[in-house]
Amino acid sequence: MSILSCCRIPKRGTMRKSSLKSSKSSVHEIKPSKKYENREGLSTFPRSVSMNTGGMKQRIIAEDILKHGNVGVPAEVFTFRELANTTENFNPELLVGEGGFGRVYKGYLKKTNQVVAVKQLDRNGIQGNREFLSEVLTLSMVHHPNLVNLIGYCADGQQRILVYEYMPNRSLEEHLLDLPPNKKALDWYTRMEIAKGAARGLEYLHDTANPPIIYRDFKASNILLDEKFNPKLSDFGLAKLGPTGEQDHVSTRVMGTYGYCAPEYAQTGQLTTKSDVYSFGVVFLEIISGRRVIDSTKPTEEENLVDWAKPLFKDKRKFVLMADPLLEGKYPVKGLYQALAIASMCLQEEASTRPLIGDVVTALEYLAIRADAEITPAPDEQEG
Incomplete structure (x- = not known):
């Protein structure tokens, strides 16, 4: 050294050991969503993810992380309809980023008066179920001012969506x-x-x-x-x-x-x-x-x-x-x-x-x- x-x-x-700029998006009221707030909740997460492909591998990944303990899951579970409302039906005008993983939209959670980033993974993209599961579980384990905050996720049917704090810059x-x-x-x-x-x-x-x-x-x-x-x-x-x-x-x-x-x-x-x-x-x-x-x-x-x-x-x-x-x-x-x-x-x-x-x-x-x-x-x- x-x-x-x-x-x-x-x-x-x-x-x-950001949020997007203020949005005036007109969206419908979002109904309260179920939260996973403890270890038992986390153990149910893999079952909420579609097991159509690589299901056993996903379960192994989840169990591998679970066995280490130290896990708390404040991430909220959203329905696809809720996130469609949040982004005005994934309005192209709210698109703020795009890559091999899919698209990121600016969204507004009316019930918490919070502007968020909504990442909708491309079902044919490079980021699949394994990476989606890894991201949710990892960000549920770690919390630090220099790591982005995961607010919630959606695993409705084939949809894989992540909701983060929005970073304006x-x-x-x-x-x-x-x-x-x-x-x-x-x-x-x-x-x-x-x-x-x-x-x-x-x-x-x-x-x-x-x-x-x-x-x-x-x-x-x-x-x-x-x-x-x-x-x-x-x-x-x-x-x-x-x-x-x-x-x-x-x-x-x-x-x-x-x-x-x-x-x-x-x-x-x-x-x-x-x-x-x-x-x-x-x-x-x-x-x-x-x-x-x-x-x-x-x-x-x-x-x-x-x-x-x-x-x-x-x-x-x-x-x-x-x-x-x-x-x-x-x-x-x-x-x-x-x-x-x-x-x-x-x-x-x-x-x-x-x-x-x-x-x-x-x-x-x-x-x-x-x-x-x-x-x-x-x-x-x-x-x-």
């Missing part, structure tokens, strides 16, 4: 990558705050959740931002219970997004919390550079962000080349060097040489401290 020590922060103990990706000319770029300290909050979410999953949870899909589009740009990790469909007892890894099919997966996981299917640390390093490099992890519009040698950065990591004089040009040199040069040192450590090929996410959080707490007097124009990019 010699590189992280450059931040000179006293060692601390392990960390313990949507995803980090939308504020960081491929910005339109008229959109203001995030300033340096906002970027460091977002990185710190996202790392805290991972730290909670790794160090406080029992058993530990490996997120497995850490990327900019899964980091959502509230009205104050506080980050929350979302989309837990690929989350996996970490190793317990004598195990040092879990073996699983390789899932995730190309470019973000740790090399040892992509090659062997062996998953550890250090796999998440690698993914964090990729996103942190995106935060610093404003570049996508894979960008086919770049010259061939620059298409892969990590491959582009590796030779630059070796020459301190070239660190300024990795800063996002949209920052216009408005960042503390020392802070840039330290941030790149953290990214480099997280991106080590050997998992054992990567830092623990708790140490990353400690370093980022230092880098996120605003010291505007430290912001000086960056050295000439041609220097050296």
Whole structure:
């Protein structure tokens, strides 16, 4: 951890551990829904999910999580009709996001005066019953300011719908990558705050959740931002219970997004919390550079962000080349060097040489401290 020590922060103990803008959607009154508020309620959840495909596997997953205890389920059970009312029959004008999993709509729960995000999974999409079940159970086990809050779900017939708090500033990706000319770029300290909050979410999953949870899909589009740009990790469909007892890894099919997966996981299917640390390093490099992890519009040698950065990591004089040009040199040069040192450590090929996410959080707490007097124009990019 010699590189992280450059931040000179006293060692601390392990960390313990939006909503859409106001909507005036006209919807019908929603009838009270049944809640599962205890362990017995959770045990009934798998039976509420259609067992048409992979039913036994789903039940095994549910029972595997249940046996570890520490589970409380505040998630509300909605009917399809209720969520249709909430989203004005899934009005296209309320569509706020779309991906391989399906579509996300802005909704309004009249009985609680709450604006929500309603994710309707595509029945033919990449996220199926297994991922739906994993997400509901995972978010029922964990609660932290940097994890998105699951309000409820619907498993009516073939419908698979998740209801979250709505995050008005949507995803980090939308504020960081491929910005339109008229959109203001995030300033340096906002970027460091977002990185710190996202790392805290991972730290909670790794160090406080029992058993530990490996997120497995850490990327900019899964980091959502509230009205104050506080980050929350979302989309837990690929989350996996970490190793317990004598195990040092879990073996699983390789899932995730190309470019973000740790090399040892992509090659062997062996998953550890250090796999998440690698993914964090990729996103942190995106935060610093404003570049996508894979960008086919770049010259061939620059298409892969990590491959582009590796030779630059070796020459301190070239660190300024990795800063996002949209920052216009408005960042503390020392802070840039330290941030790149953290990214480099997280991106080590050997998992054992990567830092623990708790140490990353400690370093980022230092880098996120605003010291505007430290912001000086960056050295000439041609220097050296």
